[in-house]
Amino acid sequence: MQKIAILCSGGDVSGMNAALKRFVEYTQAKGFMPYFIYDGFEGLIDNKIVRAKYSDVAGIITRGGTVIRSSRSERFMEKSYRLRAIDNLHSHDISSVIVLGGDGSFKGMQKLIQESNICFSGIPATIDNDIAGTEYCLGVDTALNIIKNAIDAVRDTASSFSRAFVIETMGRECGYLALVSALTGGVEMCLIPEIPYNLDNYKKRFMKEMKEGRSYFIAVVSEALKKSDMILEWFEKEIGMESRKVVLGHTQRGGNPTVNDRLMAYRFVTSAIDGLIAGERSSVVCYNDGGFSHKDIGEIAFEKYTICTDLLKLGMEYEK
Amino acid sequence: MQKIAILCSGGDVSGMNAALKRFVEYTQAKGFMPYFIYDGFEGLIDNKIVRAKYSDVAGIITRGGTVIRSSRSERFMEKSYRLRAIDNLHSHDISSVIVLGGDGSFKGMQKLIQESNICFSGIPATIDNDIAGTEYCLGVDTALNIIKNAIDAVRDTASSFSRAFVIETMGRECGYLALVSALTGGVEMCLIPEIPYNLDNYKKRFMKEMKEGRSYFIAVVSEALKKSDMILEWFEKEIGMESRKVVLGHTQRGGNPTVNDRLMAYRFVTSAIDGLIAGERSSVVCYNDGGFSHKDIGEIAFEKYTICTDLLKLGMEYEK
């Protein structure tokens, strides 16, 4: 019976546990033997490779994060450690590895498969939604809903106090999280790297709206811009409104996964395992236009993600 | 300046208010004059047609239901009342009507446009997700997440007490809501009209699992089957386990809409208005393969929705 392993790499996201549950169930249904690699690539190097049992995944579907833990591994960048990782996989007779993570993790895995006969399937998992080749990365929907709840709560406070609030979201270099949060949070200002903006235009609009009775503003600013403090000051000085900053940190990662992230976890893992069974050696499972396809790791890891034009167009309306 | 009106018809869903907000903002941005028709087709007959202002939609994005209310109208089935509705629209000089609702509402509207020069755009909105021609109907994601929370809560209780729970979901004739809820809730049994099932197979599996230590089961049953009570009895008699029924009623409709339903509301409305501007006269906005298209009302209203094979395949695994 063939053996197949799974690991989580990089930042954890909600939905990873649902993916692990599906992994154990579906590998067994297909006649494979499932293995967990704990602590990401670090654990792969240190041989933390354990036969996965159904009892490991019972009841974990409701929990954020990942029960097999994740890591960022500097050592995996070095060939000597990757060779050790390959030895570990061989010693367990494991021929295929599924990796839940971002493009950095996929690049690392690409090197490993070039140095061995191990097969690899990548599942995009990052709340930043910044992986080229796929419209959706696991964890994004849960993160967005957490941000939504925060914005809804901040609006209560902002409207009670005639204040401006500057909310900084995660997203690394990508404005997706900030853009969708701004649109669905119904906020008044949205600044992301993908859309040019003009503060003078915002000022004109805001001054006009204040004359018409508006007493508060909420701005969503992507962390990529590193401009939250500047915008805070802008509200104080240019708009003349007391302002506060809210940095939504690691709370964005976590919590009980949404239905969509649970379902996407199931579908991503099913597609990954089907691909490995079909003989794929180095692919990433991508979700586009409502369906799944498998792309070569080279298409993914060295491209830049771009937000779809449909959403960008909505975002450009902020700057009327 | 052209005038365009919107109404909600049939069961309310979360996301309708976000749609109304977008309607007011986007019509004005495009140079139209927005109107609300209160109380659905009933209000259209009774001339409850009011110029929509921005202040009507400020802050409503977080609320379930619809602030312009909905209705089911028997009168609208009669031509005389439809003619009165047409007169009302003419008296306000309104040339286009957007309807948020289900296929029944679209059929009604189709008759009206055959009897007049009114243009119509339909936006699928029902938690049942049972409208032919579109993969997604507004409100489904919020409903699914409410059901998810209920199942998560019931599992706590079920596992504390060695009991079986039979959870009945909405969905009219369609098993979509039940199927996705079962999959993402991680339950042990899922009965929907679209998938044949064999209780003997379930019994064999459950008896085996009980021997291995399992002490509770959760079943999700679509209301379409009308079999919740029968399954309850089956658990008591055939499986020998105390059981309880939970009917998730109207709480499934409501509450603060998810990010996805807010965003879909924006995108559906934007697409509907763009279509009317482009000269469409009787189309329904459909979401498939990640994008929007406009289908003629005839394609929608007289077809039957089918769950995508990808999901059905996952559902068939219940019956191993």
Added chain:
Amino acid sequence: MQKIAILCSGGDVSGMNAALKRFVEYTQAKGFMPYFIYDGFEGLIDNKIVRAKYSDVAGIITRGGTVIRSSRSERFMEKSYRLRAIDNLHSHDISSVIVLGGDGSFKGMQKLIQESNICFSGIPATIDNDIAGTEYCLGVDTALNIIKNAIDAVRDTASSFSRAFVIETMGRECGYLALVSALTGGVEMCLIPEIPYNLDNYKKRFMKEMKEGRSYFIAVVSEALKKSDMILEWFEKEIGMESRKVVLGHTQRGGNPTVNDRLMAYRFVTSAIDGLIAGERSSVVCYNDGGFSHKDIGEIAFEKYTICTDLLKLGMEYEK
């Protein structure tokens, strides 16, 4: 070192797991050896008594229900089974038992201690909040907040559709849950056993309010009255409004416990253990006027709980 055990009996409530965590931590801090009795009195009879470890309770604080499960036991009513239970405790050298449950469970335990030298401490735990001698029972706050969310969601739907909704809450013979839910849910009608009501007065008020523009009503009805269907019909026939019933079943029990239930769990358990250390033999931990006291089981188990007059007075305002 002395040994002390804990069990859960009757309906599970949110907060039991927090209590179990505190039990393990505080017994050990005080130099006791903690034991879990699984499956309530049934498990006590069947000797499901296991040394509790810290790893059993790690991470359970966020989960509803009880990881050591609960039961209702007919056998425990019989002396022969209670003697078996006593033998089991003796065989483990356990001298004290803490029971999380309702008055029925306390009565059962009272018999056991009369037949042995076992010490007992009871912690009131039921969402019905119907135990005499204590103002608060573990689990009530979580149940109330779940009901609140349901009522908030139903209001969205009710106000969208010009309908009356009849919401039936749990509570056995006690109207506490329904009363507090009605008050904090801002509903229009509240029927509980403790407050007489006059439907004619309600009718007069409702008809007047409908004339003034009100288009929906929400009624909260305690399950104790068994009148939900009658009220449903009353709305249809007497008020002339389409109506729907929502039975909030077992979803009321569960889910992530609130801060208050987690804190009360800690404080109840701390007080119970302190009492046993101080030499108490058969007491129930009661919470009144902001503090804890220990009452003899006889004061509790054979009295009837009454809702405090402060709340009853608020409830009587419904019937102006």
Added chain:
Amino acid sequence: MQKIAILCSGGDVSGMNAALKRFVEYTQAKGFMPYFIYDGFEGLIDNKIVRAKYSDVAGIITRGGTVIRSSRSERFMEKSYRLRAIDNLHSHDISSVIVLGGDGSFKGMQKLIQESNICFSGIPATIDNDIAGTEYCLGVDTALNIIKNAIDAVRDTASSFSRAFVIETMGRECGYLALVSALTGGVEMCLIPEIPYNLDNYKKRFMKEMKEGRSYFIAVVSEALKKSDMILEWFEKEIGMESRKVVLGHTQRGGNPTVNDRLMAYRFVTSAIDGLIAGERSSVVCYNDGGFSHKDIGEIAFEKYTICTDLLKLGMEYEK
């Protein structure tokens, strides 16, 4: 008919809107005429005093913040502005004012009543729970439950990544919020001004637990200590664990109020109005030992709040 007004002052809290709803309902039931003062003391000075109608408070019970807005007023510190405020009240023939706020607001009000014949009743409302003379301030329960959700989410991430997290809570000079959050969040470290701590003891314990397998820690630190960054560094250097800081900012204030805050809002307002009817001239409604009493403003505004010993004792267990 006598006229009575209400205003919100200082930081907004969840539950203020429930209080406003009750204010309108109960004043009218008692034969008073209710007035809203918008924008706190600033609005009192600027005569933003408006007759309150039932429609102003319909449906607001579910929303955080305050629909009549709040403010911090420097001008109210000056006698000339207070005299203007008094003139405004006289011009509306208002004899009594209820203030929802903190001790600073009460002090301001005390001056005003010394300079006039206005009667005053204060309702403690601050998430810091730092007002002397009352065990509970409106808004605390909602804030605590928001913090709980954040801690629960952070734990998912912390346990996935072998990291320490330092969570900074609000509370001004008072450690109540941090202490209860730490206890009910089940965290490993709690630092507040009221309890001395020894980092060496923590280090010994943490090093021991890491040897036994623990891979993450969560610390809750009160903002009063201004030591979050220091503790972050301590985890990195002394414990040797990667760490992250999470500052729970204004999201703590907001959101849909809990059942307890809704109920306390009702009871506080009822008690305040009953007191004014009974002829009180300058009292603050206090909640202690499960009941309400009215204390003179002098007892409240110049004393320091102390956390009850029961809770402090639980907090001291952190430092074993």
